[in-house]
Amino acid sequence: MNVIFYKAGPNGGADELLRSLTGFVPGDRLNTVSDLTSFSERIRRRRDPDSIAVIWNPSREDLRALGAMKDILRGGRTLLSLADQEAETIALAHDLLPAFIAYVDDGHTEILSVLEKLVRAKGRGAGPGGSS
Numbered sequence: 001m002n003v004i005f006y007k008a009g010p011n012g013g014a015d016e017l018l019r020s021l022t023g024f025v026p027g028d029r030l031n032t033v034s035d036l037t038s039f040s041e042r043i044r045r046r047r048d049p050d051s052i053a054v055i056w057n058p059s060r061e062d063l064r065a066l067g068a069m070k071d072i073l074r075g076g077r078t079l080l081s082l083a084d085q086e087a088e089t090i091a092l093a094h095d096l097l098p099a100f101i102a103y104v105d106d107g108h109t110e111i112l113s114v115l116e117k118l119v120r121a122k123g124r125g126a127g128p129g130g131s132s
Contacts, residue, residue: 001050001122003115005032006039009057009083009104017056017108024119036065043072050122051076052115057083057104063092070096077118081111 003025007014021030033039043053053073058066058080066073077099082089085103093101099118102111 001029001052001119002048003030003052003054003119004039004042005030005054005056006036006058007032007034007056008036008039008062009059012057012083012104013108014056017054017112020108020112021115024116036062040069043069049076052118053078054081054111054115055079056081059083060089060092063089063096067092067095073097079111079114081108 003021005014005018005021018030018032031042033042039053039055053076055062055066055078073096078096079100079102080093080096080098081102081104082093083104090101100111100114102108102114
């Protein structure tokens with residue numbers, strides 16, 4: 001199981017979330033990228049049914065570009081943390097069929113909880129220092 005973290009927009013708590021992830025996702029299983037090209041390359045290489053893509057603070061332009069990759073994104077779980085709740089943003093986000101949508105302004109607690117549950121459900125991260 002791999003977690004691919006795409007930090008698309010301004011930080012808005014992404015660094016805190018990444019620090020928290022290291023508690024239950026082994027470092028060799030956590031890949032962080034900050035541009036769409038790198039995310040696309042990484043997701044095409046390492047997507048398996050147990051993988052999780054976290055897309056943090058994407059712009060509408062990012063969401064449109066990600067729409068072209070939605071078949072690849074469907075190969076695993078996708079979690080989104082959006083900057084706003086405007087109708088166009090939400091429609092573009094739902095087109096990606098994410099497992100979960102959160103909002104940057106709400107912090108990272110919800111998305112962290114969902115990530116932890118997904119990791120534990122796969123039996124791959126039994127807690128800090130857990131097996132992978």
